[in-house]
Amino acid sequence: MTVEAKDVERRFGPMAALQGISVRLQPGEFVALLGPSGSGKTTLLRILAGLDTADAGTVRIGGRDMAGVPARHRRIGVVFQNYALFRHMTVFENVAFGLRVRPRAERPYEAELKARVLRLLELVQIPDLANRYPEQISGGQRQRAALARALAIEPELLLLDEPFGALDAVVRKDVRRWLRGLHEQLGITSLLVTHDQEEAMEMADRIAVMDRGRIAQFASPRDLLDAPASAFVAGFVGEATRIPCIVESGIARFAEPGFDLLHAALPDGPAHAFVRPADVRAEAGVSAVVRARLGGGGTRLLVEVGGRSLEAETAPGADQLDRGAPCRISLRGAWIFAETGERARGLPLGAPPRLRSYTGGLSTDG
Ligand SMILES: Nc1ncnc2c1ncn2[C@@H]1O[C@H](COP(=O)(O)OP(=O)(O)OP(=O)(O)O)[C@@H](O)[C@H]1O
Numbered sequence: 001m002t003v004e005a006k007d008v009e010r011r012f013g014p015m016a017a018l019q020g021i022s023v024r025l026q027p028g029e030f031v032a033l034l035g036p037s038g039s040g041k042t043t044l045l046r047i048l049a050g051l052d053t054a055d056a057g058t059v060r061i062g063g064r065d066m067a068g069v070p071a072r073h074r075r076i077g078v079v080f081q082n083y084a085l086f087r088h089m090t091v092f093e094n095v096a097f098g099l100r101v102r103p104r105a106e107r108p109y110e111a112e113l114k115a116r117v118l119r120l121l122e123l124v125q126i127p128d129l130a131n132r133y134p135e136q137i138s139g140g141q142r143q144r145a146a147l148a149r150a151l152a153i154e155p156e157l158l159l160l161d162e163p164f165g166a167l168d169a170v171v172r173k174d175v176r177r178w179l180r181g182l183h184e185q186l187g188i189t190s191l192l193v194t195h196d197q198e199e200a201m202e203m204a205d206r207i208a209v210m211d212r213g214r215i216a217q218f219a220s221p222r223d224l225l226d227a228p229a230s231a232f233v234a235g236f237v238g239e240a241t242r243i244p245c246i247v248e249s250g251i252a253r254f255a256e257p258g259f260d261l262l263h264a265a266l267p268d269g270p271a272h273a274f275v276r277p278a279d280v281r282a283e284a285g286v287s288a289v290v291r292a293r294l295g296g297g298g299t300r301l302l303v304e305v306g307g308r309s310l311e312a313e314t315a316p317g318a319d320q321l322d323r324g325a326p327c328r329i330s331l332r333g334a335w336i337f338a339e340t341g342e343r344a345r346g347l348p349l350g351a352p353p354r355l356r357s358y359t360g361g362l363s364t365d366g
Pocket residue numbers: 012015017035036037038039040041042043044195
């Protein structure tokens with residue numbers, strides 16, 4: 001089932017919650033809407049679900065214009081973080097509810113309904129909990145029950161709004177892997193709202209990054225990391241540190257000491273470099289100091305350089321660098337954005353010319 005939003009706008013008083021949103025999900029795709037709090041994720045999800053109405057623009061699901069189509073006629077399953085199950089109903093009745101509220105013509109008979117609910121509880125792996133009440137099961141089990149309820153209507157689109165938010169870290173990881181597996185099995189087009197980039201990266205085929213009511217970039221997790229379209233995306237995705245620099249004659253120079261110069265095919269003027277841990281190598285030297293050894297098999301370090309804390313990897317072949325040891329860092333690259341919005345991949349001065357000249361569209365720099 002394709003899902004297409006085109007030029008969608010939504011205002012709340014003077015506040016533009018969504019501005020010119022155009023996005024298209026392919027059938028069977030798992031897409032994440034990722035963005036900071038207030039960026040418009042839930043508003044967009046609610047408009048797709050038919051729980052809210054856009055001020056302008058169109059929503060098409062399966063090619064059909066959804067204008068005027070009420071939520072219950074859309075065949076969309078929705079799971080919210082706090083989509084509290086009905087407390088006075090058993091798990092069975094909660095799941096059956098999705099079927100009982102179907103329009104009369106689509107409502108199954110009782111025997112069929114029972115069989116279907118039990119099949120769904122098998123599917124979400126809580127077949128033994130049918131007669132329990134929500135307070136008698138765990139958070140993860142509740143989320144599975146909520147999912148079974150959403151799936152009961154045989155949705156063609158599944159909308160998940162921070163569905164793991166109430167779960168603790170371990171259960172959360174477990175449930176999201178399981179849900180991604182279930183997606184592989186069922187192939188229902190799915191949209192996950194989250195502000196957790198690790199979750200989006202792990203689960204989604206593509207991620208729409210939202211920034212103040214707009215889609216800043218819609219791309220695969222790999223492409224978001226390899227070719228961020230804007231400074232916002234570079235800063236929001238992938239643990240990057242933003243460091244101011246000045247570009248002059250194609251060379252980016254950092255204000256702070258301890259950083260190498262980088263080639264950057266950008267106009268002269270102030271710019272910002274976004275440096276990821278994987279782009280920073282630490283080795284013996286004197287211009288920086290190791291503040292801590294982080295995880296990652298002992299190769300990840302927290303270093304202080306030019307008054308700034310930065311994550312770095314130990315350079316291959318470099319001796320072990322202990323806490324407090326002097327070191328130096330070298331940059332393997334960085335995305336650099338001029339204040340005009342232009343961007344270039346900054347590369348070490350010694351890099352081969354083919355790489356140096358890359359300023360890129362949205363593909364990777366290979
Ligand atoms: N019913 C409403 N009335 C007024 N303003 C609203 C309403 N719903 C949302 N907003 C505003 O619209 C903007 C987008 O909200 P939305 O809930 O879509 O953001 P979000 O990205 O889902 O945030 P979060 O991650 O915190 O849930 C916010 O500034 C919010 O305050």
